[in-house]
Each structure stands twice: as structure tokens, then as C-alpha cells.
Amino acid sequence: MALAEAILVCLTDRPMSGYDLAKTFDASIGFFWRASHQQVYRELARLRDKDLVESREIEQSGRPNRIIHTITKAGEDVVHAWSLKPCRMPSVKDELLVKLYALDNVDIPVLHEQLDIRLDQHRAKLTAYLRIKEKFYDGKKLTRAQKGKLIALTMGISNEREMVGALGKAITMLGEINE
């Protein structure tokens, strides 16, 4: 249910359209909570029904009107209440690890490729995170809100770096099996 809260959190920063939010979920906050644009629009409708956001339409010509969503007082209260509730452990669901676990029932050269692909994906993420850190955080005077985002980003970086290392090791171990 924390998609609602993630959206509300974004709106505490500034009022946004569904489109803006969807983009935000493809970048910044999406590093920690992934959601598609369809999910965002659906959740926005629910938030509006519960009066946690207020929506007003901005006329545009040539394309659909923008609908700008603003968090309400009730919405802010929901965010605060959520911040007090314990966090769940993110549920582990990784097909790649299941395939390693099931090594005897799996095509090993294909698995090798899949590990390489995953390694590239984590390398790409790491590069993206490092670029953001350098561009927006390094050597800058930061507000408290920015410091929070930096802590989250730092965890992301550490995570991706570890995955790159661990996948490299896994690929080596897998290679040694066939010798």
C-alpha cells in the first residue's frame, strides 16, 4: 500500500500532474519504489476519492489537459502516520537466484548469458546513481531533505556495487563448474 504514500511524499515537494509523477517514478523515487504510469494514475484517482490530494485541471490545446494534484492537510497527516508505522522487509523474489538454485534443471550456457545481462544492468544502475550523486550532491551545501535523499542514494550505490561484485564472483564460480 505504500505506493499511495510514495506519491504523497512526492507531492509534499511540489504539486504535480500524473505525468510528472510517472516520470518521477521512472527516476528518483523509482530507485526505491517502482511503479508504472498506469499504477500512478489509478492510485491518484483513489487519493482524490479519499481527499488526500486536490486536483485541478489546466487547459491546454493540442493535447490532453494537465491535471495538477496538490497534497491536502489530510494527505500530510497520512504521510506522518505512515512514517510512524514499522517498515516491512522487502520481499525477495529473484528468478536468477532461483535458476542458480536449480542448476541441474537449467541450461547452463543460457544462465551464463543471463548472469552477464544482469551484471550489465547493475553496472548501468551504478553508473547512473554515481552520476546523480556527483551532479546533485557532491561538494554542495545540502538541506535536510536533500541529505535524506543522499542517504538513500548512498545505500543504492552500495547495493549496486555489491551486486556487481557478487555477480562477477558468481560468474567465475559457474565457470569453474564446467572445468
Add this chain to the structure above:
Amino acid sequence: MALAEAILVCLTDRPMSGYDLAKTFDASIGFFWRASHQQVYRELARLRDKDLVESREIEQSGRPNRIIHTITKAGEDVVHAWSLKPCRMPSVKDELLVKLYALDNVDIPVLHEQLDIRLDQHRAKLTAYLRIKEKFYDGKKLTRAQKGKLIALTMGISNEREMVGALGKAITMLGEINE
């Protein structure tokens, strides 16, 4: 959809009851793909409908009869076909990181506690994984299937170790904000 495949993979090892599978999902394969016993029973019914497993009942007295599920040839084919399909990136959804991201809208002492709790959870996981590695893999002669499980476990260990380190660092960074 890989719950179906995860179950089938377990059944390639040996025929099992739903209860056995549920226990397996609380331990070994559950480290990489989490599922509750309700999910397992429901998925087993679906696998039976598709003739990917064969189920036979074993009479017992005093408690419900055991239903032993055996993977069929069609089931093995499904596992093999699955092994050739590309793996998805596990979808990131971590409330704790969202709370850090939203630092300005969050109760900081409570967040501090939540980070401590998460740190303990990862420490506990790390300890459990290390114990399993020591007990079942270290200094033993391993089959290929076991080597696969060891690679997956090694990645799990590396992951947990990194999380413990990163959370420690995050807690320090959070502490420095309030100074």
C-alpha cells in the same frame, strides 16, 4: 509467475507434499523466492490442473492425509523452457528507503529505530546463511546441483553483509544530520 517454476524446481529434487513445500519456502528456496503456505497450496492446485504435477493421497490417521506431488514430464519441460527465458530484474520496493527519501516528512527518531530494526534483521539473515554454508557446504565434496545452491547462497551472504554495512553507514549519516 515464477512461483510455479520454483515449486516445480523443488519437485525435481523429490516428490513432496504441500506441507513439505511450504517448509522449503520458509527456508532454502525461500531465501530467493518468498511464498506463504496458502500461495503454495493454491499454486499446486493450478499445477495439477495443468498436469504439470501428479498428486496422490497417502492415508493417515489422526491428521489430514498427506498429498504427495510428483513432477510430470510436461512439468519438466516447463522448467526447461523457463530456464531459457530472460530473467526479470527483481522489482525494488523498500519502504525504508522511501522514508529516507522523504526525510523532511518523517519522524526522525522513529526512523532511527526502524533502521536499527532493519539492521538486526539483516544481521540475523547473515548469521543464518553463514550457518547453513558452514554446515552443508564448507569442506564438503559437492555435486553440481549443490554447487549451484552454494553460488546462490554466496550471493545471499554477500548481499546481507553489504546491507549490514550500508545500514550502519546510513545510521551514522542520519545521526550526523541532527548535530
Add this chain to the structure above:
DNA sequence: AACCTATATGCACATAATTGCATAATAAAA
């Protein structure tokens, strides 16, 4: 005596997520 754990199965309801579809205009690139 009351409670907890293990064994063993599963339904029903609710919430969440994915996938495909649908619309509609502009501007730039191939």
C-alpha cells in the same frame, strides 16, 4: 487446565501489480 507447536490441508476476500489497449496532437528524425 490452558496454551503452544507440529502436522496437514485449503477457501474466501481483499489488495496490488502487470499487460494490453485506447486516445490525440506536435515536432523531430530517418
Add this chain to the structure above:
DNA sequence: TTTTATTATGCAATTATGTGCATATAGGTT
């Protein structure tokens, strides 16, 4: 000239996941 990307919204159907409930017995603990 056709295709693709960008802006902008959203529904419908399906699949997946989570939560609570329900049953039933044996054996050990407080």
C-alpha cells in the same frame, strides 16, 4: 513521407500476493 518520441490521460482484464479464517489431532510446556 513515414515513423518515432514526447506530452497527457486513463480503462479493462488478468495475474499475483497477502490476510484472515477454518478444520483436526497429538504431544509437550507452563
